[in-house]
Amino acid sequence: MSDVGLDEVLDWFFRVSEIPRTSGNEKTISDTLRDHYERKGLDVLQDEAWNLLIRKPAHAGQGDRPGLILQAHLDMVGEKTSESCHDFATDPIQIVRDGDVLHAQDTALGADDGIGVAICLALLDSEDVHHPDLEILLTTQEETGLVGAKALTGVSLRGQYFLNIDGEREGVFLCSGAGGSTVEVSFPLAEASHTDNVWELRVRDLRGGHSGLDIDKGRINGIAAVAVLLVKIPDIRVAFFNAPGKFNAINREVHLVFSTQCDFSVAYEEWWKSIAAAEPDASASLARMGPAACQSSSWTRRLLEFLASADPGVREMSSSLVGVVETSSNLGLVEQDELEMKITASVRSSSARGRHDVETQLEKLAAQSGGRVQISGSYPAWEYQTENPLREQAAQIYSDLFHKAPLITGVHGGLECGVLHEKYPELPMLALGPSIADAHTPRESVSIPSIEKLLQLVLATVERIK
């Protein structure tokens, strides 16, 4: 038996949960851990983003094995119920044990990624695990755009394998992740003129969802759906177009005012029938309005052609990992002010080429339609590593321990592995985690047996990897 067991991991998880650590608020936890391990005589580096790198030399006789980097993120998402008085700046997370499950009292639990952190810290305390040289990398502000990992400069990693512990399902080996960017396309408004035959169209309560994780679920994007209808209406002129939402969520709601001299009732009925069949909870309303100031029909045509060709959804599936989306795009929101109409889209791909292709296509479409493009918030992909001795050895260890194979897959969302993969493209990487449900919500919970299995796998990997 080793001196790192479930009790030691849960003990660290409870201690970490005592210290407030929402994204951007990690200084105290970072300083506390820095001081703790400096007192123990370990080599601790803390950078300006409060990332920590703690080095622990190999256990006696293990120094010639390849060094292992374990990584988790210190921050958590500060979500709470509407009744909760919890102050994330000062209050400890109140953990509740309910049978085999941990959750928190009215807040997110922070098992994402507090369990990963706790496993790393328990390993640092160990005196009898036969580990090679260990580097424990604890990053900050992961949840708000991989900020800590991106800021990680001046630290160079020495290990030969990189194990991230920020997955959300036990038994799942994540082996690739998407990179992405935000694409804003602005159409400067031209002079508007008053016209009659004005209509107001509202669409509400589409299912929406995460622009990465839910993009392959066949959900209807409100902005694209409305564009498909409007582009068929002759001499249409838009007065107002607003589609609230988030850049990284599938659009659920559209509010539009436009004029046309044509009867489009048949096209509208057919269009709505096809949407309602796919989205039973959605609703739409169409109402006559008084005269309104509308953009010209040529201006409107250019806007609609852009929206109707932007083609949000899955573009390409992975050729290496079955059922994993390789490249996708999303239309998130449309905002209008006195000067312009701005469309915010996002692009994701687990290959640099895939992301570049979609960005270029959107730039071309926008240029043809007279839109101005700005690309921001880029983060790199973790491309699938065909040769990956860490994945292969860990999969064998998993099969030996649990008598079944792990699920080897990828995620169509951003992981810190992408940022590190860009800096260390040759470093074999793998991401693992316990089974967490409802992460980033006050219902977040983690399965205790899954923590135990994850720990067994991590310990066996640490002891056997060569």
Ligand SMILES: [Zn+2]
């Ligand atoms: Zn996480």
